[in-house]
Amino acid sequence: MADMVAFGRRTVTTEENFAEGHRACVGCAEALAVRLACKALGKNIIIAMATGCMEIVSSPLPWTSWRVPWIHTLFDNTAAVAAGIEAGLKIKGMKGRGADKKIHVVAMGGDGATADIGLQALSGALERGHDMLYICLDNEGYMNTGIQRSSATPYGASTTTAPVGKYSIGQTTWKKNMPAIAAAHNIPYVATACPAYPFDLMDKVKKGAEIDGPAYVHILSPCPIGWRCAPAKSVYTGRLAVQTGVFPLYEIEYGKYKLNYTPLKLKPIEEYLKLQGRFRHLTAETIKQIQERVEREYTELKHRVDSQKQVS
Numbered sequence: 579m580a581d582m583v584a585f586g587r588r589t590v591t592t593e594e595n596f597a598e599g600h601r602a603c604v605g606c607a608e609a610l611a612v613r614l615a616c617k618a619l620g621k622n623i624i625i626a627m628a629t630g631c632m633e634i635v636s637s638p639l640p641w642t643s644w645r646v647p648w649i650h651t652l653f654d655n656t657a658a659v660a661a662g663i664e665a666g667l668k669i670k671g672m673k674g675r676g677a678d679k680k681i682h683v684v685a686m687g688g689d690g691a692t693a694d695i696g697l698q699a700l701s702g703a704l705e706r707g708h709d710m711l712y713i714c715l716d717n718e719g720y721m722n723t724g725i726q727r728s729s730a731t732p733y734g735a736s737t738t739t740a741p742v743g744k745y746s747i748g749q750t751t752w753k754k755n756m757p758a759i760a761a762a763h764n765i766p767y768v769a770t771a772c773p774a775y776p777f778d779l780m781d782k783v784k785k786g787a788e789i790d791g792p793a794y795v796h797i798l799s800p801c802p803i804g805w806r807c808a809p810a811k812s813v814y815t816g817r818l819a820v821q822t823g824v825f826p827l828y829e830i831e832y833g834k835y836k837l838n839y840t841p842l843k844l845k846p847i848e849e850y851l852k853l854q855g856r857f858r859h860l861t862a863e864t865i866k867q868i869q870e871r872v873e874r875e876y877t878e879l880k881h882r883v884d885s886q887k888q889v890s
Contacts, residue, residue, distance in 0.1 A: 605809025806855025
């Protein structure tokens, strides 16, 4: 049995299934998110991972940071590969060849591999009801290939394919709401998480893996290189994303919404934006526009949670 270390009233395993020695950038919150997720998942898992930052940094032949079964997939077929693994395990079980313990099938992909290139395969896997957990590691762009914009890139951010200029604000569309898209498939579990809140993240990953049926966990992962923020402030930046309402922490279990972090008052969006060079060109008017949208969407989410409480 792995050793445990105490943090207040909580304990966490010291076992590292995503091991040290990978080549992630200094301050990479995505690597922290994967490490925490693997602590929650344990050994009885099979991971299918899309091409992207974490695949590149963790598996340079002949080395690997993975201490659990892991397979590298393409951008577009990660959910399909995971669904195939789940179906194969199910057939083995029917034939009496299953393992003593349930093996959790987990797919991991970045926001590009999830919200863009792999959306069709993900939607199909969720619709078919495969018993698997899909984790989106959202650093809001194609960071591995040069900081190109994705549909998860926030409005106003400057990227290499949506650069700020005399006639351009940068990204001109608003961030795609992937948790809502996943929830629209009426699956048992959807959640948002951030490594800045580690116990919340681990609890949600564990719940998503153990629940019967498909589950989706969307993890915001600050990227110092792409976001142009200080590596030492990755966790702080993630906290501000939550505390300003840009990225609320919530879960949807069998259709019921629950907010996991509810500040008495949201912090001003400017505190979050000013830490990141990708937003340094924004005017006071644009910041006000973003603030109004964040507040409106957060209010709508909170109203949905409150209305369900009243019904129950």
